[in-house]
Amino acid sequence: MTVVTDTPNSQRRFPLVFALPAQFRPVDLSADAATRASRLQEQLESSLPGLSGEQLLHVLLANQYSVERMLDEGVIYAATFLGRSDRDPNAASMAQFSVLTRKMAGHHRQPLEPVLESIRRERENAEAQYVDLEIGRCLVVMEDDRFSNPVRVTGEPTDTMRHVRQIQVIFPLVDRGKLAFFALSTECLWDWDDYVAMMAEICKTIRWAESDDEPSTISNVLDG
Template sequence: MNVSAKLGAEDVAQPLRFTVPEQLHEIDLTEDAETRVQRAYANATAIMRGATEMQRLSVVFNQEMMIAQLVSEGAVYAGQLIARSDADPARLATAQFSILVKDAVLDAANALAAVADGLKEPGRTREVAFARYPAGEALVIGEEVKVTMPVTVTGEPVASTSLVRQAQIIFACPDRRHIAILTLSSDSLADWRAYIDILDGMARSVSFRATKTSAIADRLSGF
């Protein structure tokens, strides 16, 4: 599926284009929350046959928490993968993918190197590297974090902690005023390699160029 967004105001807008695989379920970030929750629960019920009510509610609850965070961070796309684990078919595996656009001041000659330096924190386990993609050089970040929910999905005040692995691929946009961030988050660590391959494919599809029209299309544009 091809997706596009615009960076900046309409008069100086620059295109951002990328492709996402069909197995990702796109999440409408502007949709009414009640409608989205009902559909997510129905999907979880259909996919998670044999799962408990708590397990289905947990998937829906985690999705809503993720969406609230993405909206606050400037997401232009969010997608979720829910499937039986390849590593253990008896388990359900989930992963969240998103693309964020953030304002940035990229005045340095090597802006991504400056960003990388700012991400290094003493005592924090975080991998930072660089990779080359068709859209240009990108900063690649990976880390594991412990996520603690203060309550259960039913509202009980019992904290639960899980290990979540995260990856980000950051592009400096050509306008030098934005960065585009592709993100992956999952606690299904046994299937991590498959998710990384999906994220890498998305990064290889990123383009900041406008779609070129053919000569015949230009001639017929007024009809």
């Protein structure tokens, strides 16, 4: 199972654990853009040989943009999925899994209700509904959006428009006054249905950390 602390410098462990498919690799959120790009390129050339230079560049740029957004949002854990597309075996398919926490607005007996109301009121491209997992009632949000001004691998801004879909599972950590967000996002929209199914399987593994789970800094220890 994956064990995560609240922040890289915190000894207070995130209270939920989860398992990811073996194709996921942890993202070093502390690395610089060039280092991340170099590591990802090595991984691509090793695990997905035969990609064209254009395909490699697209994956590298998409990954860098995704990581920059996660850093801005305060993500505490991230992992990248890399594989071949089931729709086009000659193309790579990539998605980002992330975990973050946000302070809960006020104290509510039903903490997810104001979140659902806010999403329906303010996010035109999102659909949200309740779902019951083993850990309790969660809110599932699917969002389709376009973003401008991403960054290049070198860190320079561009005016390129990116089309991203994301599925989020939101769970209230009431005793901490926080909301936990588990998210899977991708620009590989042709594989979207497969990623939705993947996220559903990941959600089945989310559970409360047992007392004998060893605390650690941000790490990825998978069942395989």
